[in-house]
Amino acid sequence: MKRLLLLIPLVLVLVGATLLFERPAYAYTDPGTGLLAIQAAGSALIAVGWYLRRKIYSILHRGSAKSQSKENSVATERDGSPLS
Amino acid sequence: MPQQISPGSYEQGELELTFRDPAGQLLLTQHHALRHVHPAAVEDTLAFLASPLCASLELSGDLIPSKVDDSAADPQKISNELWLKHPRIDPISYPWEWTVAQWRAAAELTLRIAKQAIDAGWVLKDATPLNVLFAGPRPIFVDVLSFERRNPKSSVWLAYGQFVRTFLLPLVAAKFLKWPLQATLFSRDGYEPAMLYKALPRWRCLTPDLFDVITLAALFERSSGKRQEARRPFKDTDPELAKHILHKRIDRLGKQIRHVAEAGSESQWSEYTRSANHYQAADISSKQEFVRSVLERCSPAHVLDIGANTGTYSLLASKSGAEVVAIDSDEAAIEMLWRAATQQKQQITALVANIARPTPAAGWKNREQLSLLERLTGKFDLVLMLAVIHHLILREQLPLTHIGELCASLTHRWLVLEWVPPSDPMYQEWLRGRDELYGSLSESDLLNAFSPFFRVLDRTELGNQRVVLLFERKAGEASPLEAGPA
Numbered sequence: 001m002k003r004l005l006l007l008i009p010l011v012l013v014l015v016g017a018t019l020l021f022e023r024p025a026y027a028y029t030d031p032g033t034g035l036l037a038i039q040a041a042g043s044a045l046i047a048v049g050w051y052l053r054r055k056i057y058s059i060l061h062r063g064s065a066k067s068q069s070k071e072n073s074v075a076t077e078r079d080g081s082p083l084s
Numbered sequence: 085m086p087q088q089i090s091p092g093s094y095e096q097g098e099l100e101l102t103f104r105d106p107a108g109q110l111l112l113t114q115h116h117a118l119r120h121v122h123p124a125a126v127e128d129t130l131a132f133l134a135s136p137l138c139a140s141l142e143l144s145g146d147l148i149p150s151k152v153d154d155s156a157a158d159p160q161k162i163s164n165e166l167w168l169k170h171p172r173i174d175p176i177s178y179p180w181e182w183t184v185a186q187w188r189a190a191a192e193l194t195l196r197i198a199k200q201a202i203d204a205g206w207v208l209k210d211a212t213p214l215n216v217l218f219a220g221p222r223p224i225f226v227d228v229l230s231f232e233r234r235n236p237k238s239s240v241w242l243a244y245g246q247f248v249r250t251f252l253l254p255l256v257a258a259k260f261l262k263w264p265l266q267a268t269l270f271s272r273d274g275y276e277p278a279m280l281y282k283a284l285p286r287w288r289c290l291t292p293d294l295f296d297v298i299t300l301a302a303l304f305e306r307s308s309g310k311r312q313e314a315r316r317p318f319k320d321t322d323p324e325l326a327k328h329i330l331h332k333r334i335d336r337l338g339k340q341i342r343h344v345a346e347a348g349s350e351s352q353w354s355e356y357t358r359s360a361n362h363y364q365a366a367d368i369s370s371k372q373e374f375v376r377s378v379l380e381r382c383s384p385a386h387v388l389d390i391g392a393n394t395g396t397y398s399l400l401a402s403k404s405g406a407e408v409v410a411i412d413s414d415e416a417a418i419e420m421l422w423r424a425a426t427q428q429k430q431q432i433t434a435l436v437a438n439i440a441r442p443t444p445a446a447g448w449k450n451r452e453q454l455s456l457l458e459r460l461t462g463k464f465d466l467v468l469m470l471a472v473i474h475h476l477i478l479r480e481q482l483p484l485t486h487i488g489e490l491c492a493s494l495t496h497r498w499l500v501l502e503w504v505p506p507s508d509p510m511y512q513e514w515l516r517g518r519d520e521l522y523g524s525l526s527e528s529d530l531l532n533a534f535s536p537f538f539r540v541l542d543r544t545e546l547g548n549q550r551v552v553l554l555f556e557r558k559a560g561e562a563s564p565l566e567a568g569p570a
Binding site: 028029030031032033034035036037038039040041042043046047050 | 212239241303304328
């Protein structure tokens with residue numbers, strides 16, 4: 001987890017720097033250079049949070065799913081039929 | 085390249101106000117705003133107009149209603165061009181005539197619409213205060229061509245930069261640098277982050293609200309310098325994540341706007357009504373009674389309140405059923421007026437403007453944004469000019485005949501004017517030793533100067549020797565100013 005947190009600033013800088021080169025076609029308003037880059041950096045930050053939240057959710061969910069399946073298997077062993 | 089409108093396709097005298105958007109142009113006619121949509125944008129525009137998003141925004145009053153107008157199309161052409169007709173919002177107001185609170189209301193409207201659009205599969209391709217007009221105290225988004233289909237895999241909002249430059253940074257500059265919002269008249273596309281990075285103290289640029297939009301943006305801009313020519317498309321993002329990112333970005337902008345556009349400060353004039361010691365309660369009551377009786381007698385539909393201050397008389401006029409335009413050069417006073425009109429749901433358009441130095445025309449060839457007088461001339465049944473004339477005489481050094489001529493160009497029927505005699509304490513305060521020039525002006529000088537344009541219908545003298553007069557414009561005395569196109 002600590003390693004992951006250390007990676008965040010690096011990801012931000014890399015994504016920000018990458019987007020410095022990117023200028024979209026067909027934009028009629030000027031998206032700016034710096035302001036476009038901070039969108040990328042902000043996106044990276046939000047994305048990290050989003051993935052982390054999903055990961056944490058799935059870990060928690062997996063935990064409950066595991067205990068659920070364990071209970072199910074115990075019940076199956078006991079009476080020979082799975083619980084619905 | 086956008087198709088140009090043929091000169092024959094709209095009537096003489098109409099104004100072409102917007103033309104930068106490749107999707108279409110806007111024309112102003114006497115009663116409507118006509119939008120010409122170029123063929124390449126017709127399909128998307130029609131799809132947007134048929135969308136539940138458009139219906140819901142129109143229903144809530146956040147978006148101007150649009151109707152397809154077949155009568156405006158050029159009959160000579162079998163073309164796929166599209167004309168839309170919108171109701172006209174009068175007067176047009178520009179961001180450089182708004183208070184901080186109005187800027188905030190316009191910004192919040194834009195962000196609210198941007199968020200709803202994202203959820204519905206659309207996106208705002210531009211986000212500038214010029215897309216918003218005030219109809220009474222309420223902001224309305226008026227550019228239906230701002231909506232385009234959203235790429236669900238894109239987490240980038242291309243109009244983000246424009247929103248920051250044109251909404252957020254002017255508010256930042258107004259709050260921390262005291263750059264007046266009126267100065268935005270000179271910068272069509274707002275302020276660049278680097279501009280504010282140089283002007284603001286370093287510690288201010290490091291505060292959480294400004295770090296990304298000023299410091300980081302300015303640094304990225306500086307480091308990108310010579311690499312502008314390299315272009316490639318954005319990478320795709322998971323659609324769910326893309327939407328999440330866009331929402332978060334808009335929420336952050338909303339928070340930044342709220343922080344820099346806090347409630348306004350007081351000024352000498354915003355406190356004037358409460359602090360005026362040259363007015364006794366009985367005088368105020370007599371003046372209000374006279375104005376109220378004039379409003380009942382004349383039943384004006386459109387009233388202009390010049391020097392409206394915090395809006396006592398604008399509110400009276402509005403409550404009598406008139407649509408009111410209230411102008412004052414004091415931002416704090418207009419902000420109070422706008423808040424009162426919003427809270428009391430009164431049809432008052434409040435503008436920060438000085439009638440003696442009216443907002444000039446601006447933009448390309450000075451025809452993109454109209455001057456204040458072009459927007460106001462000949463639009464009103466009744467003009468209120470209460471406790472203003474001594475400002476115009478002593479501070480602006482305007483001759484009475486010029487003031488009379490201007491009033492005659494603004495109203496086509498009535499004028500209510502408060503005469504402030506030289507003995508008045510406010511008059512004396514600004515006389516400043518110029519007694520020879522202004523010390524002996526009297527009510528009869530006023531009547532003489534106004535007589536080519538107006539006749540007196542009624543008058544009342546207050547206890548403090550001020551006089552409130554009801555004038556009626558003489559028929560056939562059109563002012564040269566009325567020849568304007570608006």
